[in-house]
Structure formats: C-alpha cells, structure tokens
Amino acid sequence: MRVLYIASAIEAGDTSGGWTHVTEVACGLRALGHELLVITGGKTPGQHNPLDCNVLLQTIHLPKQMALLALPKITVAFDRFKPDVVMERFYNFAGAGVWLAHKRRIPVLLEVNAPMTDPPGSPKSRLDSLLLGSMRRWAVRQAKWSTAIITPLATTVPPEVSRRKVRELPWGANTWRFDPQIRTAHAERLAQLRSEIGLEEGRPVATFLGSFRPWHGAGHFAEAARHLLSQGSDLAFLAIGGGPQFEPLKQQVEGWGLPSGRFVLAGSQPHERVPDLLALSDIGVAPFDLAAHAPLRTFGFYWSPLKVFEYMAMSLPLVTIDVPPLNAIVRHEQEGLLYTPGDLSKLVAALARLGSDKDLRDRLGANARERVVTHYSWQAHCAALDYILKQITHAC
Numbered sequence: 001m002r003v004l005y006i007a008s009a010i011e012a013g014d015t016s017g018g019w020t021h022v023t024e025v026a027c028g029l030r031a032l033g034h035e036l037l038v039i040t041g042g043k044t045p046g047q048h049n050p051l052d053c054n055v056l057l058q059t060i061h062l063p064k065q066m067a068l069l070a071l072p073k074i075t076v077a078f079d080r081f082k083p084d085v086v087m088e089r090f091y092n093f094a095g096a097g098v099w100l101a102h103k104r105r106i107p108v109l110l111e112v113n114a115p116m117t118d119p120p121g122s123p124k125s126r127l128d129s130l131l132l133g134s135m136r137r138w139a140v141r142q143a144k145w146s147t148a149i150i151t152p153l154a155t156t157v158p159p160e161v162s163r164r165k166v167r168e169l170p171w172g173a174n175t176w177r178f179d180p181q182i183r184t185a186h187a188e189r190l191a192q193l194r195s196e197i198g199l200e201e202g203r204p205v206a207t208f209l210g211s212f213r214p215w216h217g218a219g220h221f222a223e224a225a226r227h228l229l230s231q232g233s234d235l236a237f238l239a240i241g242g243g244p245q246f247e248p249l250k251q252q253v254e255g256w257g258l259p260s261g262r263f264v265l266a267g268s269q270p271h272e273r274v275p276d277l278l279a280l281s282d283i284g285v286a287p288f289d290l291a292a293h294a295p296l297r298t299f300g301f302y303w304s305p306l307k308v309f310e311y312m313a314m315s316l317p318l319v320t321i322d323v324p325p326l327n328a329i330v331r332h333e334q335e336g337l338l339y340t341p342g343d344l345s346k347l348v349a350a351l352a353r354l355g356s357d358k359d360l361r362d363r364l365g366a367n368a369r370e371r372v373v374t375h376y377s378w379q380a381h382c383a384a385l386d387y388i389l390k391q392i393t394h395a396c
Helices: 017-031 064-081 096-104 123-130 134-145 187-197 218-230 246-256 271-279 294-299 306-313 344-355 358-375 378-395
Strands: 002-011 035-041 048-050 056-060 085-089 108-111 148-151 166-168 205-209 236-240 263-267 283-286 318-321 336-339
Touching (some): 002 017, 002 064, 017 035, 148 378, 205 218, 205 271, 218 263, 336 358
C-alpha cells in the first residue's frame, strides 16, 4: 500500500517526541511492506532525504501556523506519489492532506494526539472567537472527512463526530533500542557517560525524562529530590530534557546546595542517547501536573507519554500519577507505584519506598518490560495501524 504521511507541524530531526513518533510509525509501516512518502516541516525545504529505514522524506519550510499554505506542494507530491491512503497528523492550522484526499476520494486516516478543539478561555479558543469559530469548524470538518481517526483518548475528538470512526491507540516504545541488556553489554560506555554528566556512582538513580514545562512536573521532581536528600535518602536524581522551566529550575537547584553528583540536570539530549541515560537509572518518574494544563482537566489524560513506555522498556519501575488511562498502562504495585496527582508527600513516599527496596524495584521493573513488549511497543502500534489502513482502503 502507498501511504502519504503528512505531519506539517513536526520539524524533521527535532528532539521532540513528535518526531520520534513520526519516524517510528513510518519505519514500522515500511517494515510491514508499505511504501511511504513522509512530509514534515524542516529548515531546508524540498529535499527528499530517505529516513534510516529507506522511507522518503520531503520537508516543507513554512511556519507551522501557515501549514495550509503547503497545499500546492502537497498536491504536487500527491500527484507524483499516487497514494492509496493519506495519513495526516492533526494540527489546528494544517489539514491540506485531508482536504486533498477528500476531494480525490482517497481514504484518510487522521492521527490525533491532542484535543482538536481547545477549552474555553485558552489562547486558541480566544483566537477562534475572534475568527467567529472558523478554527473549530475546520477541525470538525477534517474529522468528518476522515475515514478513520486514531487517538490515545477519544475525548480529543469533538463530540459531533461519529464515535464509530474513532479508534483509541496508544503510542509505544522501540523495545529493540530500549533494551535493559545495554547495562551489561555496554558497561564501559555507560561508566564514561556517568562520569561525563557528573552522576555519583553506587546509588540508585531516580530519573525524570521530559519537557521542562509546568505540566510535565519537573518542578515536583526537584522538590521531591530536595526533600529526600534532606532526609538522608540514598537516592541520586537525574533530570533529562529542556524547555522554558529548565534555566529557572537549574538556578533554583543550584541555590539549594545539594550534594555534588546527587541531582544532575543533563539538559536536552538527542533521542538516540536516551537509552544509555535510562540505562544509568533505576526508577522512572513521570510526575505530571494536571493543575498546570487546562486541557488535561477538560478532556482527561489524553497523552500517550513516550517516556512512560521507554521507562518500561528499560525495566524501570515507575512512579507516576493515578489517573485513567495511565493507571491502566502502569498498574499500581505491578509495574510501578501510583500517587494522587499533585500530592508531593505521596510522590516522596513512593520514591523513598522504591529507593530503599531493590527487590521491589527489580520485580516491578521486570513486569514493566514484559508489559511494554507485549502491549505497548511501536511494533504493536504499527500492527494495529496496518489493520486499520487495510480496513479503510477496502471499505472505500
């Protein structure tokens, strides 16, 4: 099957989870025998560079807020590639592929990873009010034109769209790349990495991986670390990622005077380095802060967090919040320890318990690896996509 996959709001080669998602899906579908052309944003327009898995990549140099202006270039690509189906990653200001496929009567699979409409009072909803509701109408129209919609949580899709076309499908982990055997197979390389980032040896390491934005909870992670270290905890703490809160948090942590090597801010890292960093870790922490992000309160926990699956793939027991559907992926006392969102004392208690109990860490970590390999790998995600693509092309 020939699949035209459009992700206008994702920049090729970015360190974001979005670029990881696009490449894993493209390469996973290629491995299943599909032929793909991927179109993304990029700093250099018009190039057709193959991804590592021999999938053609075309980049279009436009601000993502002007993604619809790519319609002429997408039309040329469409006519040359002659797809059997179009997949488009939803973005408020995109949709050229959905429109074109609708006009050409080609089946469309819309990929939705965030709410298609924003809650009242948000910046986008205020902008939409100024535009007399045109953004919401455009989002609903794209959903209705689509043959099927995939999303981590169905509440992301406006209620007037038929639920029959909505399929809930979580993201996954690359369980080949994120493999706990790295720890023994590359022990020397990991020792060098530990020294390079300044992480103290001989202690269990609790790791935060993610964007330094309020709702990812990096501040909660740091506060929990400060509390535990002041109590004499044996844990060391590693924070991986960048974002608007990074520099303020770095200055705050430096002012605390924590012991050297016990709280390390590694900064933003290329995704290919993340498996090694997680191989230095013993606990994966995902302290999401629902109070800091209105859409999470309105639509529910619609994220399918890449870091959660990658922690699991590396056999790390998790500490994360107790909300659906996250608590169906990480089950309390089976793959991790769950706590009430926003309850710092419960976060501290969960970290203290795992930090002092290696047998518990080993048991939960082994369960996590087994669960992600069975249910939440990119291979499983792409197998489900393959089934949906075949369904919608045969139905049209």
